[in-house]
Amino acid sequence: MQKTQTTTLSRATLMFPLALVLFEFSVYIGNDLVQPAMLAITKEFGVSSSWAPSSMSFYLLGGACVAWLLGPLSDRIGRKKVLLAGVLFFVICCLLILLTHNIESFLALRFLQGFGLSVISAVGYAAVQETFEERDAIKVMALMANISLLAPLLGPVLGAFLIDHLSWHWGFIGIALLAFLSWFGLKAKMPSSQVSKPKQPFRYVLDDFKQVFKNKRFLIMTLSLPMLAMPLMLWIALSPVMLVEELGLSSMQYGLAQFPVLGGLILGNIALIKIIDKLALGKTVLFGLPIMLLGSIIVLIGAIWNDYFIYCVILGMTLISFGEGISFSILYRFALMSSDVSKGTVAAAVSVLMMLSFFFVIELVRVLYEHYHLLAYGLVCFALIALWFSYPRKMLNTILLERKQRGEF
Template identity: 85%
Template sequence: MQKVQTTTLNRATLMFPLALVLFEFSVYIGNDLVQPAMLAITKEFGVSSSWAPSSMSFYLLGGACVAWLLGPLSDRLGRKKVLLTGVLFFSVCCLLILLTHNIEQFLALRFLQGIGLTVISAVGYAAIQETFEERDAIKVMALMANISLLAPLLGPVLGAFLIDHVSWHWGFIGIAVLAFLSWFGLKAKMPATQPTVVKQPLRYIFSDFKRVYQNKRFLGLTLALPMVSMPLMLWIALSPVMLVEELGLSSLQYGLAQFPVLGGLIAGNLVLIKIIDRLALGKTVMMGLPIMLLGTLLILAGIFWRDYFLLCLIIGMTLISFGEGISFSVLYRFALMSSEVSKGTVAAAVSMLLMFSFFFIIEGVRILYEQYHLLAYGLTCFVLIALWFSFPRRMLQQVLLERKAKGEF
């Protein structure tokens, strides 16, 4: 594998991640704008509202199913070629969904749109990690996360507006336009990297994945990622049903409820950027996860203290999202660097574990929610964060001790 030359973060080098984050925003709002519209979409297609979370889970499944190919392909053809092709594919799929006539066709196109998630995670993020030095790469990831968080902040409000005044179809037209704009920015500003591995037969791809997945450190650090990020993903998937159908909030109130929760994630990312140069790398994770555990306990308390459930839910999710903000980018960096295999393949392996975890957990909780309602949501959030304190925490502690022994801050 070739050694990729890294650079420092400055105004000139920032243009590439800004172009990439415009596509990331398009991909994320492709979910966050659609989710609040799903109640209207299921009604239009004549199916139960229990199908609403499936829009998100099939979106995630689409990303998981092609990660094994896109990451290694970008190692062999270059990140830029694969990224630009993926952006165009996503844009076309956003326009094709306008032609769907039933829920099956709709979910099939959502599956294809989900490939955009892998383009970001398995190709775009790998390019960021290779382009910038260690702490600058983490800062860029946190900065991109904050900009892309405009999607879940604006998405519910825009989705509510589309439902009340026009049609959900216009949302996908707007998303396609944004993705096309990002394509031009990436074509102009993304560094033209050379392939990081020589072209090899297809069997070598599977050999590389085998090496990655046999690495216990990789598994421990990567499995931590869905544990940390899943509660917020469940919030995005289920909050339309919880807040609108079960608690009786209006579409506008539902949109406003997103602001403190996602504001916590923005605050966490800003704190990470501010303090990352002062602390040993990984210290913020050890600070963030206890905060997240406290948030899950508050949600559980609200389930049994029903008069204050909404307040407990909002405060608990805000604590969870803040903890995720100061933890996720660092965990992602550690996971990506835990294997010596080419970074496109490692990023694809991370993406597959993330996306498949998201799909199966969201679909599982969707089924459990029909039977146990809010209790299913609260217990799932608690179990996910509690599990982090087992094998993933031990693996992170081992990494921190090794970095300290090497004199790495």
């Protein structure tokens, strides 16, 4: 396989990830702006509010179902072509959802919009990892995460504004315009010289995926990613129901409650960028996960004593998101580099496992929440993070030891 020459981070080379993060922002706000509006949407369609989390889970399922194709396809015809086509498809789906009149067609379009998640994770992230040196790639990923976090910060507030003053339809129009703008930036600034495999029958894709999924290190490191990210995903999916419907907060109060939680993730990413060159790569994960475990315990305490839930959940989720910020980008890099198969295929495998995990856990918690309410949320958050301290922690320690023996800082 042909190797792509990596570059260092500079103002010139930063333009490509900035264009990519504009699309990432569009895709993320396509969820974060919609979730607070889901109570109004379910009411408009005449269905139970228990359907609200399904908007997010179907979005994630869409991302999982197409990743297996996009990654290998980008290995063969180039990342840029696949990425540009994916952006246009996302724009079209955002406009088509304006024509829906029932929850079934709405969720079907949400499923198709979710393809945009795979375009980012299976194609865009692979291009970033190939384009930049190891530590620069992690810095770029952390920087992109901070910019894209404007979506969950602004999304709930904008969603509340749409509910109170306009219509949820305008949100999708704005998302489509942002994504279309990113298409022009990617067309102009994304490098064309990405890794491209020799043309082979597409049956070889199956062989590549078999090789990836037989890799024990890949499976452990990849499945550790949802353990970190899932509590925050559950917060985004369920917080409209928990805070507005169950605790009686207004739409604007709900939006403001997102700031400390997501601000913790921003601070975590900033801290990672500041200290990544001073510590052995991976050490921040050993700091971040205990912080996340402490946060999950605080959330669980609030779920048991409901009178303190609002204070405990905001404090606990802020700690969880901070720990995720200083950990996730590094673990993603280790997962992606755990196999020698083409990075488009590996990134696709990572995306499939993550998105499927997100879908099934969100749908499971949605059902559990109907019966156990806040306790279901608290227990699942704690269990997910506690699971990381089993095989994933052992595998991370093995990787750190191997890097030290090779003299890699």
